Amino acid sequence: MSQFLVVGAGLAGASTAWRLTERGFPVTLVERDVPASAQGSSHGSARIFRFAYRERDYVDLLTASVPLWSELERRHGAPLITRCGALDFGPDHDVAGLARVLAAAGVEHELVPRRAARERWPHIAADSDVLLHPAGGVLDAERTVAAMVAAARAGGAQVLTGWPLQHLERTATGFTAHAADGRTLAAERVVVGAGGWLPDLLGNLSLPAEFLAAFPPLQVREENAFHFRYRDPGASWPTTIHEQDGTSVYSLPGGRDAQFRGQKVAEFNGGRVLPSAAARTGAIDPANRARVVEHVSRFLPGLDPEPYAETTCLFTNTPTEDFVVDGVDGVTVLSPCSGHGAKFAPLLGEVAADVALGTGTVPGRFRVGSAGVRDL
Secondary structure, three states, X not given: OEEEEEEOOOHHHHHHHHHHHHOOOOEEEEOOOOOOOOOOOOOOOOEEEOOOXXXXXXXXXXXXXXXXXXXXXXXXOOOOEEOOOEEEEOOOOOHHHHHHHHHHHOOOOEEEOHHHHHHHOOOOOOOOOEEEEOOOEEEOHHHHHHHHHHHHHHOOOXXXXXXXXXXXXXXXXXXXXXXXOOOEEEEEEEEEOOHHHHHHHHHHOOOOHHHHHHOOOOEEEEEEEEEEEEOOOXXXXXXXXXXXXXXXXXEEEOHHHHOOOEEEEEEOOOOEEEOOHHHOOOOOOHHHHHHHHHHHHHHOXXXXXXXXXXXXXXXXXXXXXXXXXXXXXXXEEEEOOOOOOHHHHHHHHHHHHHHHHOOOOOOHHHOOOOOOOOOO
């Protein structure tokens, strides 16, 4: 019997398995497919790493994650984050407010007037003043998962792939986990980080009715992402977030996902809503494509506005876009996505381990029943 069973080998689950083994606990990590599977939310080479949040809490958490990223990169033997800088702009984007938060947190940044920004980044058509923070960049999600799984294995964790959890059964000594094909595993405590599969699992985890009633509703979206070629392959591209008319569009160097030839561009929460990850089709929404192409044509003139590759991915959102890291009676539920969780990956395992063990201080906004906040 393992002392801990961790379900889901994406960024959250792999991080939890790693940090629990670092604390000396026996761990079994199970994944319905393979680590960083394309069925989940942690695949691919390109996720934005940025410090610009409206809430100081998240800036401080990200700052706390930096030494853990450094530790993981040392273990991995290669960088996992490319620091290309991050830009925020747009008429609906309070870049001055973001700058005040970064200043209070001691994060290096610069407010660049619109005209100067257009001269500095001629391949980006800024329509407002621009916030730059140089420490922003792109993280490689797939290699981060691989590094954390390797670290967990080095700490003694058993990793089982092709193991889809169906339900948990309470026993006198903990839990029996039942796979969809009838296999079972025994564990004293369980951490579930199942991403977009969580809506199908939540009611099968032997959780008290009161906890389930307080759990925030989860919205799974099948997001659309598009890759656009650089007109000048030698141009230096940061990440960008542009907000206008209630729409947020982000872009970032695509890395391996884009054959290092272009920028990944997508609407934030612009995809169709699914009941769970099981309903994902992989189909691109033509209207979504048209909106993103229009954005590229207007605001990213350094890109060829015809996408050369496209894909879908999963976001799992809470109503406030806060994470959920909480549990009761031996089961911890970990849902740190809402489209912005990847950058906190090495820290998430620390927080989940603290919840599972009842140690440390866990942000109140991550607890089930917390009011949270709506603006990130």
